[in-house]
Amino acid sequence: MSEELRCPWSINDPFELEYHDAEWCVPSRDDTYLFEMLNLEGAQAGLSWRLILHKRKAYQEAFFHFDIDKCALLTDDELATIVEEAAIVKNRLKVKAVRTNALATQKVQAEFGSFANYIWGFTNNERIINEWQGMGEVPASTELSEKISKDLKKRGFKFVGPVIIYSYLQAIGILDDHLRSCPFHTFNREATK
Template identity: 65%
Template structure:
């Protein structure tokens, strides 16, 4: 029988802290939304544990995910980042940070903020699932597929529907805490 709470988070203190303090917590901060988009993209093919362990190094490498800073990175800057052994040195994932920053700047012009853009897909509402176990958590949904399509059209990178589903959890649009978790939206 599965323990109470979200078992995936119990693998390390960093994972537990992320679960307890950030995961499925609604965010409207463009910088945080941008950071999580890029961290979720960096995770492609890897574990979240790997990325969370490198998070502080990502923050250092990308000026705490300052959107303007990242949008202005040159090809030489990106190539230099490939020498940083403290982050994932995949060329496409590193370049995606600049591409995504440039796409965010365009979205901010159109929607007023990146937050407005992300939350418009659910008309500002959260999607709260009532899962009995981690095993019931979907990898993707119609919502993540629709957002993925739109983001790809806007030039975002590493935004497939599975990555976007994890991203929606990360920024709190989706609440996938299991029902037995004290952090589930219905637990008061």
């Protein structure tokens, strides 16, 4: 497949290319994956997504492949060890946020039955399939990402600002922000089935 047809952000790095082709904007309702992406998007704050993708395996190893219950039980000492020893971004607040977010996720799961029920509930389980022509059209945040961000913060989640949440909605497939010309846009995928 010709790389120049893909979304331009994805073609200069093999990790980004693989993520773009296999995961980005693909709908997921798996709580572990939703939790992983929430924390990885938070880890990216102020940094590049490419950096986080390159460190993703180390994040998975450090945080039990983002097992929510295990992350909720992490002690302060274990978190300090992760900061010191894991090949991840060395930001204590972001590392501590994984435990905080795990505890908040457990409460959401108890209330809604799953984290997926909660997060997909903001769009009544519907995807938003955009038809952007160029990357300059894609917003950094929207009313939806601001609404979700506000609710997540109210529930105790950390590193969940509206820009992070907009990227998160792309990551978990609630949004399809592939350019309309990209072969991985929903309408193009359906046309090749």
